[in-house]
Amino acid sequence: MIKFDNITVRIKRGDLTKERVDAICNPANSLMLMGGGAAGAIKRAGGKGIEEEALKHAPVSIGKAVATAAGRLRARWVIHAPTMAKPAMRTSSESVYLATKAALECAEKMGAKNFAIPGMETGIGGVSFDAAAGAMVKALRDFGPISRSLKEIVLCDLSEEMVGAWARELTK
Numbered sequence: 660m661i662k663f664d665n666i667t668v669r670i671k672r673g674d675l676t677k678e679r680v681d682a683i684c685n686p687a688n689s690l691m692l693m694g695g696g697a698a699g700a701i702k703r704a705g706g707k708g709i710e711e712e713a714l715k716h717a718p719v720s721i722g723k724a725v726a727t728a729a730g731r732l733r734a735r736w737v738i739h740a741p742t743m744a745k746p747a748m749r750t751s752s753e754s755v756y757l758a759t760k761a762a763l764e765c766a767e768k769m770g771a772k773n774f775a776i777p778g779m780e781t782g783i784g785g786v787s788f789d790a791a792a793g794a795m796v797k798a799l800r801d802f803g804p805i806s807r808s809l810k811e812i813v814l815c816d817l818s819e820e821m822v823g824a825w826a827r828e829l830t831k
Contacts, residue, residue, distance in 0.1 A: 663803030676704035681771035705730035724765035759798035773811040778821035792824035
């Protein structure tokens with residue numbers, strides 16, 4: 660557990676869709692199509708209504724984020740933060756940084772007190788675990804001083820490699 664100003668950051672190996680938090684993050688594409696990876700898991704666990712609501716906001720640019728209801732998930736909201744323009748594209752650590760920052764800002768705007776985020780784009784997006792962790796932790800550090808409502812961030816992923824990359828990055 661690490662603290663950035665008012666925010667406590669926890670790392671957890673686990674299923675994002677089972678987290679009891681105010682909001683979870685969907686590393687989305689700008690078209691808001693929820694096919695595979697974390698997006699597909701969120702849609703399967705929470706219901707098609709999440710994608711249907713997200714599609715009403717499309718397209719959403721990288722660096723922006725939108726909130727939808729969370730369907731059957733334990734969370735109240737899903738924060739959709741695009742890391743790529745179209746589904747199944749390669750992306751960059753810069754896009755991961757922008758998406759993480761936008762997701763944090765959106766969660767704050769919604770009044771979330773706790774927020775769970777998976778590793779961003781380490782699958783089809785092609786970003787290495789270490790590069791994704793570096794970009795995400797930089798966004799957390801940049802956001803910490805301005806946070807008002809967010810008190811806890813849970814970095815939650817099924818991948819042991821992602822969990823290890825976050826742990827290394829947070830100890831720097």
